[in-house]
Amino acid sequence: MRNFFEVARRGVVRAVSVAALSVIAVSAAMVPVQAQDEGPILVVSGPLSWPFFAAVKQGFDDAAALYGVEYQYIAVTDTANMTSDYPRLLQQAISRDPSMLLVGEFFPDGMDPLIKEATAKGIPVIIHNSGQTLWEQNGSLGFIGEDPYQMGYKAGQIQAEGGVTKGLCFNQVPGNPTVEARCTGYIDAMKEAGVETVYQTIGTGEATNQQAMMQAIAGTLQANSDIDGIYTLNAEPAISALRAVADAGKAGEIMIGTADLSNEVLEAIKAGDIAFAMDQQPYLQGYLSIQSAVLYQRYGLHPIGAVTTGPLVIDNSNVDKTLEVNREFSGVRGAS
């Protein structure tokens, strides 16, 4: 046993030294980009493994290319500990004295004090995607994004008007306050319409396991046989829900709506299997953030108040155009 630990210890020491060396090598290769003549424009935003944030980054990239500025995109790669990772990343970004800081305020508890610190230091901050209730208090210039609560609320309204009598909100990423707010909005809208709701989560780490999500929804439908509306918070669980409903033999009896989109979701809307998807236009969040940053740096201009990018409700009336764009410009509208 001691032997094992000795080997393991030596292994760890060796692994750590190798890792440290590679970090030094990599960071030497990545000289920080300079904007104007002060610090860099730094973006702290969501994980690129999510198609949604891939589209956000596309917006950042395109606007940066258009205005001829450089910026650096900072995000987690491992989504397991985002609540503690994001404040750390933000802290590191602030300590580099950026000329502009564009932040997605996903985890307010840890991130808000840091943003206050940054604005107090005189770093201009623009919030995007999450933090719509906080940007004014923390000294930021503005907010570009959606109000997740309103998004969920709208979904609840649509389903209640559509005649749903018992709605399920399925949350594949429990513990994420932004995403949870969508379910809260959905449940509130349903309550106001006098409709019953069920809130369902799944184990963390299963957010992209479509089989696990499908079986979870299938089980929930069995346990609550009177569910006739489902609201999912991402494109992948929407497809899992679609198949779970088909397996339960209830295709056409359950109204499915979702936040965010993918080609498959759009095709399902076209076929009439999914009622609606809500696009918060992630590309705009990135694009308008860089645009605002550049206009602020050059001319001191910035929008007054929050810029709302969503929800744009996509149903069978406008799905064709979205599909077309998604095919032609891969990654601009979200998942492909």
Place this chain on the structure above:
Amino acid sequence: MNRLVRRPEFGAIAAFLFTYLFFALTTGNSGFVSINGTAGWLNLAAELGIIAVPVGMLMIAGEFDLSIGSTVGAASMVVAIGTNFLGVPIWPMIGLAILLGGAIGLVNGLIVVKTGLASFIVTLATNFIVIGATMGVSRLIANVTSSSIISDPLSKFLFAARLGQANISILWWVVVALIGAFVLARTSFGNWIYATGGNLTAARGAGVPVERVKIALFVSTGVAAALVGILQGVQWNSGNSTYGMGYVFQAPIVVVIGGVLLGGGYGSVLGIFVGTAIFGVISTGIFYTGWNTDWIQLFLGVLLGGAVLANNYVRRLALAAPQG
């Protein structure tokens, strides 16, 4: 009877019966024990099980592989990028994905064998490297980290066919388990696996090619993970860099529930199979109960912990039983 009780899978089978009965009773008549309900938890277990068999055999040989998670995603993205963006037919891409899985396993195996570093650390690093590379390359080629997959009828049949609501993945799982069981119990390579995990120095002294054994097993975990990536990709018509991340620790967990000792040298494929089935029952059954799922993780953890403890207890009883 004693011989039976002394088998490594005995505790797992006891734990399976216990959890299955528990859910059969608590889910009332919501259909968990129906044909479709059974297909449901088997579908979930099958994808994990295909990976768990080789991972378990590797653990019997005394090594870990945590890189299987990102290999699943990488394989699905190879097929997605190839078919959706480069216009390549699906079969060459499937071949490439399997080769990639094998290559990741080979690299893991070579690093572990040549450096003597703990495989836990090496493959954890590989896990990050592979998912990072998958995302980077996908964004470079197609500007996405997940993408549709264009498949053909044959691949649809082989990887996504359904009989009623049972997926063909269940069949793959059974085949992989049978191959694993045969290798472990009926071949000299199987004996080498036990010897390598049981006492490395003694095994080496007895002329067992321990390095070759380990490398071969690492390749098999990589290939199995790639196979699951292809299965998931064809089934859901899309590849995603983050597929499989849940398996990183789920696979070792079900292996241990199945009676494999963390230290290596002891375990069986039947045990691993039953351990995976327990995981499938627990993580699907809880949704059929209709209980508040805020507690789901706690519940899952307690049940898994209970299964391991029960297993351990039964094994001790068995080993303490009088010979004869």
